[in-house]
Amino acid sequence: MIVGSRKPIPELKRVLARHKKVLFAGCGTCVTVCLAGGEREVGITAYALRMARKLDGNPLEIEQVTIERQCENEFIQDVAAAVERNEAILSFACGAGVQALAERFPQKPVYAALNTQFLGILEEQAVWTEKCLGCGDCVLSDFGGVCPVTRCAKRMLNGPCGGSTEERCEVADPERPCAWQLIYKRLEAIGQLDNLERVYPAKDWRPSWHAGARKIVREEHRV
Ligand code: SF4
Ligand code: SF4
Secondary structure, eight states: OEEEEEOOHHHHHHHTTTOSEEEEEEESSHHHHTTSSSHHHHHHHHHHHHHHHHHTTOOOEEEEEEESOTTOHHHHGGGHHHHHHSSEEEEOSOHHHHHHHHHHOTTSOEEEOEEEEEEEEEEETTEEEEEEOOOSSOOGGGGTTOOHHHHSTTOOSSSOOSOOBTTBOSSSOTTSBOHHHHHHHHHHHTTOGGGGGSOOOOOOOTTSGGGSSOOOOOGGGOO
């Protein structure tokens, strides 16, 4: 899923300072599951901002909606009337959802309530970890299902850097496991250590975002 976190209230207050009537739009998918931008978080944030603006003597009127999927026009269409009633939109979706709203309603200011962070999984209650950068040329099959592109801080494709300590990565977070320890153990467990004999060529980053925003068209499904 896409994982994000809500921006701090002072930042949201600053962004909305020029408006008196704003639509707060939650999204019902990834950001609901990661407890950042669903109906509940929209409600809590609306309450906090209403209070903050009231204390400033500059009340803010807020209308709240939750769109099932903010990254699809079909669902965005449902809130067109609510958008019309408000001066601006504060979107609690990922960056894609925010931009989808901005494209659909070109005359309305659309602001981001969240910091979109990564593609990840739920490890345990309220803990998410990053697993994929969306590099566009997946190598997981060769590395036992552990992504060196995302989980190795140096994106090493031909073995560890040699800096790990007690199976932990030497870069930044001392709790982060060395991706190459994970890769080795996983390949050992599934009897595919011979995968490591292959010398990986330098990764071609053109399918990733390094070449600019990407686009996928499935001609067979177009109407
Ligand atoms: S190799 Fe690329 S597509 Fe595959 S999991 Fe890693 S970042 Fe994602
Ligand atoms: S310690 Fe392991 S995960 Fe960290 S940069 Fe080196 S090889 Fe990559």
